[in-house]
Amino acid sequence: MSNQQIADKLFITVGTTKWHLNQIFGRLQARNRTEAVARARELDLFS
Secondary structure (H helix, E strand, O other): HHHHHHHHHHHHOOHHHHHHHHHHHHHHOOHHHHHHHHHHHHHHOOO
């Protein structure tokens, strides 16, 4: 989903969406969504 689509679904601003994504990327040591998903899989964060 795009940042705008995520923001619309959660009733938050695009800026807030970007902030949360950057927090997630930082914790996972990822530079983008693809890396974040790969790292989450490595860490077995998906059920």
